[in-house]
Amino acid sequence: MATAFGLVHERGKALQAAHAEVEAAVNQSLSAISVSLWQYDVHGMKALLTGMLRSGSLVRVEVMDLDRRIVDIAQPGFTGSPERTWALPIMAPDGSWRIGTLRISESYGQVDALVAERFETLVITDLIKIIGLALALFAVVYQLVARHLHRLANDVMQLGEIRDAPALKIDRRRITGGHDEIDVLVDSINDFIAERKQSELRTRRYEAIIQSSDDAIISKTLDGIVTTWNPGAEIIFGYSAAEMIGKPMDRLFPAELKDEEADILRRICAGEVVDHIVSKRLRKDGTQIYVSATISPIFGLNGEIVGASKIARDITKQIENQIELEQHRTSLERLVSERTAELERVNEQLLDTQFAMDSVGIGITWADLESGRFIYANKYHANFLGYSVDEMLQRSVPDIDPSFAPEAFRQVSEQLRQQGSIKFETAQKTKDGRLLPVEMTVYYHPGSMKSSPRLIAFMMDIAKRKETEHALQMAKEAAEAANLIPLHTTLDPVVLDAK
Secondary structure, eight states: OHHHHHHHHHHHHHHHHHHHHHHHHHHHHHHHHHHHHHHTOHHHHHHHHHHHTTSTTEEEEEEEOSSSEEEEEEOTTOOSOOSEEEEEEEEOTTSSSEEEEEEEEEOOHHHHHHHHHHHHHHHHHHHHHHHHHHHHHHHHHIIIIIHHHHHHHHHHHHHHTOTTOOOOOOOOOOSSSSOOHHHHHHHHHHHHHHHHHHHHHHHHHHHHHHHHOSSEEEEEOTTSBEEEEOHHHHHHHOOOHHHHTTSBGGGGSOGGGHHHHHHHHHHHHTTOOEEEEEEEEEOTTSOEEEEEEEEEEEEOTTSOEEEEEEEEEEOHHHHHHHHHHHHHHHHHHHHHHHHHHHHHHHHHHHHHHHHHHHHHTEEEEEEETTTOBEEEEOHHHHHHTTOOHHHHTTOBHHHHOTTOOHHHHHHHHHHHHHHSEEEEEEEEEOTTSOEEEEEEEEEEEOOBTTBOOEEEEEEEEOHHHHHHHHHHHHHHHHHHHTTOHHHHHHHHHHHHHHO
């Protein structure tokens, strides 16, 4: 910058000197030109003007009288435009009046050439000074900074080859006691190393998860070419990583599902996550398996989609279990339907049987073996004693049969447990306290896993039979009292049959 300003100043001075030289030459020749013009000596004027052109910056001189150009002399070889043109009046030799005009044209090409040469010399000189200063500055910087930076670079390169690199330290002589730029650089590098350690730790953890996962974890390009293939994928699909990396993903698709891969890639390119699809895939041995897969886009550093990641799980067993469970459910539903129909048929038969028993006058009760409490009573038996069915179920055997007190009931229950059944006549007490003669047939039921042992009893009303037996007995006794032997012989079998 200083050299440029100096050049401008030097050029200005050179131009002033050149112009002053031209003015001096013109003033020196002006009186001779006046005489030549007064005498109209054209050859003399040309000689004078040619001599003037030897001045360095004067390139053209013209002499004009009052109405025309008389002489026009230009410097040989000059073809450009003059940079400065000026004129002087030519006075008569006695100076009394003006007889013409002298016009001078100047060009400063030679001046500029001299200035340029001077500038070149100055520039070279300045460059030599700058180079010398730069060398001196480099020596100082190398001593203070560059040498340490070189050591720092070597240490960083060595640390880059160490997985668990320690913090970087530089031992150096400090010019000041403060925290300088090298310290800032070292701190930045140490921060980078710490961040790299964390990044590598996360990477190793992710790698360990991927390598130890039972699921297939796969990445592929947007063209469906496999780029990574973990051991889980090897186990599920039967292909090694070497067999699959660089190969198209659709080799795992059955023929009828080839279009599925194109649809998945189309959705991935649109930024969509294909979540938990269930589909069939082919193993290396040709067997088909069911997989549940999630496919997600992989984004580049600039946010663009560069590929897809896939996590797949073999769910063949679950699908087969579901199919088998569905078959069992269908079979069970059919069996339940059949059993329901059978139970309905049996229930109808039981209802018919109960109706028949109620119609013919047979009472049915179920009683708990231990307590004697009724757990079932048909309508006929309850009505026979004057109770409703609900009232009957609130009572026990000792409540309706005075001959079976609790102790006696336990003895009979034990006898039934051993014999299985028993038949006897007794009298049961009605709700209003009357005793009615009945014939009981009782069976022992051992119960089941869901029910306790019980007694199943069938009751028949024998009141009329007892009345008939009583009437026959009275007739027999009357006949015997009257010594009616034939009557005795005739009636005796009837009485036996009645019994």
